Amino acid sequence: MTVTLFIPCFVDLCYPQVGVSMVRILEKLGHKVVCPDEPACCGQPAFNTGYWDESRAVAEKVLDQLKDAEVVAIASGSCGAMMKVFYPELFAGSKHEAAAKALAPKCYEFSDFLVSKLGVTDLGARFPHKVTFHDGCHGLRELHIKDAPRRLMAQVRDLELVEMKETVCCGFGGTFSAKFPAISTAMGDVKISLAEETHAEYIVSNDSSCLMHIQGLLDRQRKPIKTIHLAEILVQS
Amino acid sequence: MVEATEMKAANHDTNSPAGEQRASERANILARVREALSVAAPADHGEAAAASSIPAVLPAVGATFEDHVALFQKNAVELRAEFKVVNDASDLVAELKRLAAEAGWRQVATHRGELTDAVCPALGLPTVTAKSGADKRELERCDAGITECDALVAQTGSVVVTSRSAGGRALSVLPPHHVVLARREALVAGLPDAFALLRVRYAANYPSMISFITGPSRTGDIERILVLGAHGPKRLTVLLLATPP
Amino acid sequence: MSAPAVQFHHDADRLATDLRHRELVHTALSKYEVKRDEMKARFQDWQGARALAAATKRKAISQLDRHLEQLARGLEARGTKVHWASNGRQACAIIVGIIKARNARLVVKSKAMTAEEIHLNEALEHAGFEVVETDLGEFIVQLRGEAPYHIVFPAMHLVRGEIRDTFATKLHDAPSDNPEELTMVARRVLRQKYVEADVGITGANFAVAETGMVSVTENEGNARLTAALPKTMITLLGIEKIVPRLEDLALFLPMLATVGAGQLISGYNTMYGGPRQPGEADGPEEFHVVLLDNNRTALLADAEQREALHCIRCGACLNVCPIFRNVGGHTYGTTYPGPIGGVITPHLRGLQDWKHLSYASSLCGACTEACPVKIDLHHHLLQNRRNSAAAKPSWWQKTAFKFFVPVANRRGLWKLVTRGGRLGQRLHPLIKGSRLDPAYCWTKTRELPPVAKQTFKEWWRQRK
Numbered sequence: 001m002t003v004t005l006f007i008p009c010f011v012d013l014c015y016p017q018v019g020v021s022m023v024r025i026l027e028k029l030g031h032k033v034v035c036p037d038e039p040a041c042c043g044q045p046a047f048n049t050g051y052w053d054e055s056r057a058v059a060e061k062v063l064d065q066l067k068d069a070e071v072v073a074i075a076s077g078s079c080g081a082m083m084k085v086f087y088p089e090l091f092a093g094s095k096h097e098a099a100a101k102a103l104a105p106k107c108y109e110f111s112d113f114l115v116s117k118l119g120v121t122d123l124g125a126r127f128p129h130k131v132t133f134h135d136g137c138h139g140l141r142e143l144h145i146k147d148a149p150r151r152l153m154a155q156v157r158d159l160e161l162v163e164m165k166e167t168v169c170c171g172f173g174g175t176f177s178a179k180f181p182a183i184s185t186a187m188g189d190v191k192i193s194l195a196e197e198t199h200a201e202y203i204v205s206n207d208s209s210c211l212m213h214i215q216g217l218l219d220r221q222r223k224p225i226k227t228i229h230l231a232e233i234l235v236q237s
Numbered sequence: 238m239v240e241a242t243e244m245k246a247a248n249h250d251t252n253s254p255a256g257e258q259r260a261s262e263r264a265n266i267l268a269r270v271r272e273a274l275s276v277a278a279p280a281d282h283g284e285a286a287a288a289s290s291i292p293a294v295l296p297a298v299g300a301t302f303e304d305h306v307a308l309f310q311k312n313a314v315e316l317r318a319e320f321k322v323v324n325d326a327s328d329l330v331a332e333l334k335r336l337a338a339e340a341g342w343r344q345v346a347t348h349r350g351e352l353t354d355a356v357c358p359a360l361g362l363p364t365v366t367a368k369s370g371a372d373k374r375e376l377e378r379c380d381a382g383i384t385e386c387d388a389l390v391a392q393t394g395s396v397v398v399t400s401r402s403a404g405g406r407a408l409s410v411l412p413p414h415h416v417v418l419a420r421r422e423a424l425v426a427g428l429p430d431a432f433a434l435l436r437v438r439y440a441a442n443y444p445s446m447i448s449f450i451t452g453p454s455r456t457g458d459i460e461r462i463l464v465l466g467a468h469g470p471k472r473l474t475v476l477l478l479a480t481p482p
Numbered sequence: 483m484s485a486p487a488v489q490f491h492h493d494a495d496r497l498a499t500d501l502r503h504r505e506l507v508h509t510a511l512s513k514y515e516v517k518r519d520e521m522k523a524r525f526q527d528w529q530g531a532r533a534l535a536a537a538t539k540r541k542a543i544s545q546l547d548r549h550l551e552q553l554a555r556g557l558e559a560r561g562t563k564v565h566w567a568s569n570g571r572q573a574c575a576i577i578v579g580i581i582k583a584r585n586a587r588l589v590v591k592s593k594a595m596t597a598e599e600i601h602l603n604e605a606l607e608h609a610g611f612e613v614v615e616t617d618l619g620e621f622i623v624q625l626r627g628e629a630p631y632h633i634v635f636p637a638m639h640l641v642r643g644e645i646r647d648t649f650a651t652k653l654h655d656a657p658s659d660n661p662e663e664l665t666m667v668a669r670r671v672l673r674q675k676y677v678e679a680d681v682g683i684t685g686a687n688f689a690v691a692e693t694g695m696v697s698v699t700e701n702e703g704n705a706r707l708t709a710a711l712p713k714t715m716i717t718l719l720g721i722e723k724i725v726p727r728l729e730d731l732a733l734f735l736p737m738l739a740t741v742g743a744g745q746l747i748s749g750y751n752t753m754y755g756g757p758r759q760p761g762e763a764d765g766p767e768e769f770h771v772v773l774l775d776n777n778r779t780a781l782l783a784d785a786e787q788r789e790a791l792h793c794i795r796c797g798a799c800l801n802v803c804p805i806f807r808n809v810g811g812h813t814y815g816t817t818y819p820g821p822i823g824g825v826i827t828p829h830l831r832g833l834q835d836w837k838h839l840s841y842a843s844s845l846c847g848a849c850t851e852a853c854p855v856k857i858d859l860h861h862h863l864l865q866n867r868r869n870s871a872a873a874k875p876s877w878w879q880k881t882a883f884k885f886f887v888p889v890a891n892r893r894g895l896w897k898l899v900t901r902g903g904r905l906g907q908r909l910h911p912l913i914k915g916s917r918l919d920p921a922y923c924w925t926k927t928r929e930l931p932p933v934a935k936q937t938f939k940e941w942w943r944q945r946k
Contacts (some may be wrong), residue, residue, distance in 0.1 A: 007938050007939070009890055009896075010931075011938065012937045012938045012939050013899075013900060013903065013933055013934065013937055014931040014932065014933060014934060015931070015934070015938075016934045016936060016937055016938035016940075016941055017934075018938075019938035019941075019942075020938065020941060023942075035939075035942055037893065037939065037942070037943060038891070038892075038893055039890060039891070039892070039893060039896035039939060040890070041886070041890035045883070045886070046883040046886065047864075048845060048864065048867070049841075049867060049871065049879060049883070050864075050867030050868045050869075050870060050871030050872070051871050051875070051879065051880060051883045052868050052871075052872075054880070054883035054884055054886070054887060055883075057887040057891075058886065058887050058890050058891065061890075061891045137844070137845070137846035137847055137848070138845075138847075140847075141846070141847035141848070141850070141851060142847065168804055168846075168848070169804050169844050169846035169848065171804065171844060172844065173843070173844025173845055173846070174844075174845075176841070176842075176843065176844045176845070177844075177923075177924065178923045178924060179841055179842075179923075180491075180494065180805075180841075180842055181923045181924065181926060181927060182494060182495040182498040182499060183494055183498045183805055183808055183809060183842065184844070185498070185927040185928070186498035186499065186504070186808040187804045187805070187808060187844065188928075190504075190804065190807075190808070212931050213928070215929075215931065216924070216928030216929045216930065216931065217927065217928050219928075219929035220927060220928050220929050262565075262566040262567060262568050262572065263554075263566040265566075265568055266550075266566050266568060266721065266773070266775050266779065267547050267550065267551070269775070269779035269782075269783075270546050270547040270550070270721075270779055270782060271547050272779075272783065273779050273782035273783035273788075274544065274545075274546065274547065274782065276783070276785045277785065278540070278544065278785045278786075278788045278789065279785065279786060281536065281537065281540055282536070282856055282858070283533075284532070284533035284534070284536040284537045284540075284856060289527065289530050289533075289534065290534075291534065291729065291730075291732050291733045293526060293527065293530065294525055294526055294527040294528070294530040294531035294534060294733070295525060295526065295531070295732070295733070295736065296524040296525055296526065296736075296746070297526055312746075348763060367763040367764065368763050369762075369763060369764075371763065371764065373677055373711055373764070374677060377673070377677060393736065393746055393747040395747060395751075400758070400759070400762045400763070400764075400765055401759075401761065401762060404763050405710075405758075405762050405763030405764035405765060406706070406709065406710035406762075406763075406764055406765045407707070407710040407711060407763075407764050408763070408764075409706075410703045410706040410707055410710060410750075411707065411710070411711075427732070428731075428732035428735065428736065428747075429729060429732040431732070432728055432729045432731065432732050433729070435728070436728065436729075443560075443693060443695070443755050444755075444759060444762065445560065445754065445755055445756040445757060445758060445759045445762060445765055445769075446709070446752060446753070446754055446755075446765065447695075447752065447753040448706065448750060448751070448752040448753075449735070449747070449750070449751040449752070450749070450750055451747050451748065451749055451750070451751075452749055453749075454701070454702055454703035454749060454750075455701050455702065455749050456618045456619075456665055456701060456702050457635075457701075457743075458617070458618040458619035458622065458635065458636070458637050458665075459618070459622075459637070459640075459642055459645055459661035459664055459665065460510070460641060460642055460661060461510050461513050461514065461635070461638075462661045464661055464662045464665040466665075466666075466669065467618055467665055467668075467669060467701070467702035467703065467704070468616065468669060468672060468673075468702045468703040468704040468706075468707055469702065469703020469704075469706060469707070469749075469750070470703070
């Protein structure tokens, strides 16, 4: 299968290792990986702030980049939700409506892609650490992905998963984190407390945007717990 | 903008007689509703297609009378209500006398009814009968209110009373102890059965009040800590008569 | 920023860092969560119940005109006077008029968010009547001169010591800070009020079109007493409270209690269809029902968000909302806080003044998942954002997003951003976390992620 990667702007800039891990995993599984050369933002910041015209202007480019893709694997549940759930709404009634509707079913968040589309759970990875998992809200509630990352982690040798007591937002929320920094920070602190209660070494997620927020707080508070994207674990042996 | 509309409406009110205003506001509201509804809402989230029936989604209730007694009992314990099945009218009197002695009732309140008439006089206590013109202060001073009911709901442990079947509105809520006398056939499985029963009994002319009472009066308004008897009865006793009187 | 937005930001900043408040809310709600989940599990099919409830409310609202007429006819047939109020002022005027005509002085009132919405207590006090809230939580916040903190748990923000102090100051009766003893103080005080009151006012949770009844849910028995003892009873309700059939309550009553308070069903669920009827022992001589619009028809006219009128005011969305849990109920400055408040307040009180509530969400969707009538709450917040930006765009945000388009779309410009980011990162420590920092809103509490030495796309091109 030819898999088109969608590497969101912030992953490209700050978390290239997530994309690299995805490429390595997919190639190891014998798939052909392609990725548009051009940069790409899904348009979610403008969309979530209410500026849909501006969002469409960015998103049109994505539609164009991915129009010939067979399937699209996405490095973030949040961008995945944008493309799969919100593009059809964003482009409803526009000349791109058909393209948006055609793209949506081809889009998969990466862990969901491995489990649901490829039927793979064991990648032969080993990660000898105690971890906890953070469900990014968009992946969890827009894309309904809960089991896929856990099934993948269950097959990782020597990985111990300890769940947090509550499933709660990390407080990032895109522009929300800048518009309401105090609330966003409080939510992040709650999240970190829940993670600390598990005594995990790592907070794992399938969404780099949540991890950016959590890691930003951890760094400032000089806390030892670390964040890591699921793809980076699955590539280790 | 909202303010301005309100101002205009308020000015309009003072210039028109109350009746006219009522009629015109009714027409205004209904006109706005119709205007709004002229645009159809977007499709639902698939729930109309998915929807089953109310009994199929509510908690399970069991099939037999014994199942329903057991379920009502379980709910009553959880709600801190008291529930007892008694065999016949004389057992019912004995149970009431036991309650009266134990709690030291000096005066009780009740209403005219087949069951209440059959057992309350045997208590031998001063009795206030809820009827038109009865003094609410007198009722307030009673130690217990003894009423009949329309239904007991096993599913939720609820007692269904109405202003017609249970001596009006205050009797079942003003005295500190509410004692409910129920016939065997009053015990129904679930809430839908209770509403169906009410429909059969009253559809031609519903009483002015129908109340589903579930457990004694309660509050959790202080630190979410359960306290019984916030305003209404601190105790609720349900006595189910297994055979007709 | 609008005045309500300034107040929201101010209070949110304060409460979000108040660890005592956070703990208080957490403790109160964690007890509720356990019971809520236990009760949900008792349903044979909770998701089926949600679907059925949503479909029923959709039917109720899609024929609201017919249902309202049917409701009024049924009520009037039993001698109830039905009043129609387009806004809060009219509703207050109607209620004041009824009380004045009876030469009444003392009014007992059971909990009604609709009354909070129209500031009924102020109107009644202004007209010279004594108004006593009888729900314990409402009674406590009334004594303190506060608004309810939560639509179901009005005094959730207070601990027993604070309530004891309030009783000591206002009632001169506070034997201890034991919740039971404090509750009994309120019971004693309020019992006298019920007996003396001339008028009782209640809200309503549902109105049954078919049989012409209002349905009142409570746990304490205070609404029962309010509806039983005074000679005149008045019920104020929003026009959206409609359910089509009496049997629909068999579904809604347990659902409301389950997600609202973690109970399978509330202590008292009472349907009122009229004043005392011939042959009934007691009850009010007069029953007035006031149907309130107050911009509900404006929300109805927004077909996209019409389903927000399905809300049964259970508070489930507040309880799961991480924003509500961190800023508390008063911060919103609205009658209806939390996610549902963020959706409907812009419709009820003006989009531009209240749009900040629609932005004050991480869009996590916990509210939508919790809603028993399946209102798509977090997506409606997005729609409010879209509508407010379309009606009145902020120039700087529009510019920022306009600038972002070519940057995100062109390799050359993106490269510049990458390089700029790497350079900026080296200089950033000089101003980081200070007011000069352009990223201050982030860096005040958080570190920025470093820009990678090699971006993914750089790696990808090199590899090819």
